[in-house]
Amino acid sequence: MRDEQLAPLRHRDFRLLVGGTTISALGNAITPVALAFAVLDLGGSATDLGLVVAAYAAAEVVTALFGGVLGDRVPRQLMLEGSSAACAVSQAVLAVLLVGGWATLPLLAVVGVVNGCLGALAQPSSSALTRQTVPEGLLAPAVALRGLMQTSAMVVGYAVGGVLVAAVGAGWAIAVDAATFALAAVCFAGLRVPPLRTDGPRGSMLADLGDGWREVARHSWLVLLIGQALLYHLFYGGAQGVLGPIVVGEEFGRTAWGVALGSLMAGFVVGGMVCLRWRPRRMLLVGTLLLSLTAAFPLSMALSPTLPLVLLGAFAHGFGLQVFDVFWQLAIQENVAEDKLARVYSFDLVGSFVARPVGLALTGPVAAAVGLDAWLLVVAAVIWCSSLLTLLAPGVRRLERRGPTLVAGSEPGHTAGHASP
Structure with a gap:
């Protein structure tokens, strides 16, 4: 890769952001594999698995709008840090239930809903934060590099998930996902980005x-x-x-x-x-x-x-x-x-x-x-x-x-105003 393509990694906040999101993507690819086998190991059918997955997906959709409003009200790095830390706890609880033999299908669905809500709260903030971590001239390579790293992590995660489930069981595989959330929270805690500029007071x-x-x-x-x-x-x-x-x-x-x-x-x-x-x-x-x-x-x-x-x-x-x-x-x-x-x-x-x-x-x-x-x-x-x-x-x-030219001394987060086509 050329220096221009890797230039966003010179910026500390982008490294922390893409590091946290890549680690999360790795863990998020492990969980669906582990969850599927956890449901089947508990005697669940394909319909049961569909209901558990649907509960997770529905929770994400319902919570995403609320997460978008919060992401424009409070510091986005705080949204990512809090969501990752909470997801680490919820996934750790799920792992303990599975490893200890206390899990049931309803419990899997409930924890899935909780984890889906917690993750969805941060998704809009995660996408929006890229722009605050690099200068305007590096936005294009930053978006492309972030997408590539997250996708590559998911490829690895799907493979690792299958290996972990076969080797140590679904519970321990989900425990690895909990650890990735904790590591991501540490990355997000180190972010230092400029505060959002707003146009006047907030309403409801x-x-x-x-x-x-x-x-x-x-x-x-x-x-x-x-x-x-x-x-x-x-x-x-x-x-x-x-x-x-x-x-x-x-x-x-x-x-x-x-x-x-x-x-x-x-x-x-x-x-x-x-x-x-x-x-x-x-x-x-x-x-x-x-x-x-x-x-x-x-x-x-x-x-x-x-x-x-x-x-x-x-x-x-x-x-x-x-x-x-x-x-x-x-x-x-x-x-x-x-x-x-x-x-x-x-x-x-x-x-x-x-x-x-x-x-x-x-x-x-x-x-x-x-x-x-x-x-x-x-x-x-x-x-x-x-x-x-x-x-x-x-x-x-x-x-x-737009393809703006990077101006010497420009700071991350100082972007041009928006325009409608």
């Missing part, structure tokens, strides 16, 4: 939430692409989580599904590496075009007679999604007012994921009615068309990356 939390929505609504590209994300998760969540293991597992063997997910993650990593070097001027135009590649995975599962083509579709999906995500993050960072950034990210999180539990619940019955391959083709068509249709909006096509 509900009024703050309304201000955040108005900030979203005045950017056409934000509204359209959040809507596209809602459709993506509504249709694709079930395609991967429900149909993928069945279609690929029955056609090529269960091991093939794990290989396909590995190819998907490899696409994420390669996409992140490309974004370290490639920063097109019209970032949303390019990112959205590549986002349409996410249709390749369900399409290949439905039509491909050979495993290599399925793996290629999975790789294309991960690559396109990661490149889009980096450019999407950069677009938000550059064009949203700093004191509304956490609230905008909270609406992005809720809008993107609120429909996912519905998709997971409906995919099985709908696919059984119309046929698995036929439904995968529908999913591919919806993803492809919804991505490309957003390009009809001038705000998506014409939004340009």
Whole structure:
């Protein structure tokens, strides 16, 4: 990597932020693997596992908006530190219950809800904080580098999770996740970032939430692409989580599904590496075009007679999604007012994921009615068309990356004002 691509790491606060988020990403990838086997070891069914995971996901969605308001009211580094410390405790409790043999399915669901709420409180602040840790001229490589490191940590985490569960059991694997949260809290405690600049006194939390929505609504590209994300998760969540293991597992063997997910993650990593070097001027135009590649995975599962083509579709999906995500993050960072950034990210999180539990619940019955391959083709068509249709909006096509020149002596957090396309 060139010096420019690694330049954000010269800044102490960015190192602490990306260190904490990378460690958390590693632990967060271990837990789903461990939790799945914990539910099964307690005699739970696939439905029970779905309910536990859905409870966690629902808690995240419900809490994210509240976390966005808090992230624009109180120091964001405090939100990250407190959330990580609390998650360390909740995961430690879960680990003790599992190791000691006291865990039950209802307890797993309750602790999952608590942990989901605690984690979601900090998610908007975590995304918004990048801008406060580097000078304006290093924002683009900082966003790309952070995304690459977190994705790489997740790849490692999924593999480590499987090894830990097999070697020492689900309880001890979740104990490792608790330790990663504690280490992340230490990193976040060391952050020293400039305070947020606000435009006048704060109103009620509900009024703050309304201000955040108005900030979203005045950017056409934000509204359209959040809507596209809602459709993506509504249709694709079930395609991967429900149909993928069945279609690929029955056609090529269960091991093939794990290989396909590995190819998907490899696409994420390669996409992140490309974004370290490639920063097109019209970032949303390019990112959205590549986002349409996410249709390749369900399409290949439905039509491909050979495993290599399925793996290629999975790789294309991960690559396109990661490149889009980096450019999407950069677009938000550059064009949203700093004191509304956490609230905008909270609406992005809720809008993107609120429909996912519905998709997971409906995919099985709908696919059984119309046929698995036929439904995968529908999913591919919806993803492809919804991505490309957003390009009809001038705000998506014409939004340009600012690409400011770094001025000697500029300080982290001193960014230009926002502008609507």
